[in-house]
Amino acid sequence: MESGQTVVVFGAYGHTGRFVVAELLERGYVPALSGRDADRLRELAASHEGLDVRPASVDDPASLDRALAGAAAVVNCAGPFAVTGAPVIEAALRAGIPYVDVAAEIEANADTFARFADRARAAGTVVVPAMAFYGGLGDLLATTAMGDWTAADEVHVAYGLSSWHPTAGTLAAGKVSRERRNGRHVRHTGGRLEYHDDALPVQEWPFPAPLGTRPVIGEFTMADVVTVPSHLAVPEVRTYMAVDAAQDLSAPDASAPTAVDARGRSAQTFLVDVVVRSGDTERRAVAAGQDIYAVTAPLAVEAVHRILTGRTRTTGVASAGAIFDAPDFLRALSGHLSVDVRHEPTGGLGIMDPDRD
Numbered sequence: 001m002e003s004g005q006t007v008v009v010f011g012a013y014g015h016t017g018r019f020v021v022a023e024l025l026e027r028g029y030v031p032a033l034s035g036r037d038a039d040r041l042r043e044l045a046a047s048h049e050g051l052d053v054r055p056a057s058v059d060d061p062a063s064l065d066r067a068l069a070g071a072a073a074v075v076n077c078a079g080p081f082a083v084t085g086a087p088v089i090e091a092a093l094r095a096g097i098p099y100v101d102v103a104a105e106i107e108a109n110a111d112t113f114a115r116f117a118d119r120a121r122a123a124g125t126v127v128v129p130a131m132a133f134y135g136g137l138g139d140l141l142a143t144t145a146m147g148d149w150t151a152a153d154e155v156h157v158a159y160g161l162s163s164w165h166p167t168a169g170t171l172a173a174g175k176v177s178r179e180r181r182n183g184r185h186v187r188h189t190g191g192r193l194e195y196h197d198d199a200l201p202v203q204e205w206p207f208p209a210p211l212g213t214r215p216v217i218g219e220f221t222m223a224d225v226v227t228v229p230s231h232l233a234v235p236e237v238r239t240y241m242a243v244d245a246a247q248d249l250s251a252p253d254a255s256a257p258t259a260v261d262a263r264g265r266s267a268q269t270f271l272v273d274v275v276v277r278s279g280d281t282e283r284r285a286v287a288a289g290q291d292i293y294a295v296t297a298p299l300a301v302e303a304v305h306r307i308l309t310g311r312t313r314t315t316g317v318a319s320a321g322a323i324f325d326a327p328d329f330l331r332a333l334s335g336h337l338s339v340d341v342r343h344e345p346t347g348g349l350g351i352m353d354p355d356r357d
């Protein structure tokens with residue numbers, strides 16, 4: 001059991017927010033339930049006796065200040081983060097408390113680094129964006145796979161999802177991101193984000209067992225292209241998505257996740273396969289688990305716990321891999337993720353990159 005400190009969850013009654021509230025309770029923290037709909041907050045509070053309900057709107061800074069009063073940290077689970085990120089970070093800076101979010105939006109995450117790095121560092125506080133399945137986990141795995149390397153030529157993050165029943169929040173965030181890009185695609189190459197209109201390649205990815213080789217969409221770009229290069233010297237960061245899961249996401253009749261176990265997790269399983277390459281040597285770290293939304297809660301709450309117990313490496317805006325001891329962080333999640341790290345010799349992994357000889 002932990003300290004009983006109060007941690008505000010903004011967006012508490014959302015699908016991911018509910019997992020975060022439950023995880024905070026499990027770890028001995030006291031979640032304060034915040035978000036814009038007071039009725040839905042009260043409804044959620046009815047199933048968790050004694051929790052504070054703190055309605056707040058991103059358009060009303062004073063309401064956010066009231067919501068964060070006396071709290072040790074805030075976890076923002078309300079997306080699109082293009083809308084909620086900056087106002088909640090501003091409120092966290094005013095309150096002088098750490099901020100953690102679960103943003104998957106590439107541009108919103110890039111904005112967080114660009115807009116708040118100096119102020120958060122000057123305030124000596126911590127802002128951790130994308131502390132979630134997308135962005136956070138890939139960064140922890142890439143940092144772990146790097147081991148003693150300080151630079152690499154490429155980082156590849158391949159997502160082997162069994163299916164993808166997206167939440168309304170995921171779909172809304174995707175829509176905002178597409179609008180921000182005027183329908184263009186984005187990738188990270190040559191050390192920067194590049195917008196383009198090229199067709200996305202379909203290729204085979206050699207996932208480890210039990211998945212095996214599967215078709216993936218290359219340059220299906222996820223938040224790892226912001227988090228990984230924020231602290232690792234890697235010019236090329238590429239992310240890939242299992243074709244089946246990508247099709248689920250874009251299906252006109254996409255349905256939300258449904259719970260199949262007592263923790264509320266869906267039946268969805270995932271493998272996140274991260275390969276880093278330096279010259280002729282490849283290193284790999286793989287994580288397997290169940291339900292990308294559910295697993296986001298232990299990722300975000302472990303981050304809060306490490307921040308509040310002083311197990312951080314830096315201040316300011318920082319990704320998971322930069323601020324935490326990545327291998328140790330992943331070990332702490334062994335109840336939620338199985339992780340396999342392999343520092344293998346040349347050619348051992350056989351990534352199918354058509355550009356490589």
Ligand SMILES: NC(=O)c1ccc[n+]([C@@H]2O[C@H](COP(=O)([O-])OP(=O)(O)OC[C@H]3O[C@@H](n4cnc5c(N)ncnc54)[C@H](OP(=O)(O)O)[C@@H]3O)[C@@H](O)[C@H]2O)c1
Pocket residue numbers: 011012013014015016017035036037057058077078079080081083084102103104105130132133134135167168169170173223292293296
């Ligand atoms: N990086 C990752 O791996 C990862 C993992 C999980 C979730 N996420 C992101 O987290 C966000 C939430 O996802 P979810 O699955 O929890 O979706 P959800 O169940 O649809 O919940 C969305 C939540 O955000 C709130 N919200 C939306 N716009 C808001 C605004 N302007 N002000 C205040 N609250 C607002 C919603 O409140 P109302 O109902 O009142 O609109 C709701 O509480 C999405 O952006 C999703 O992409 C990312």
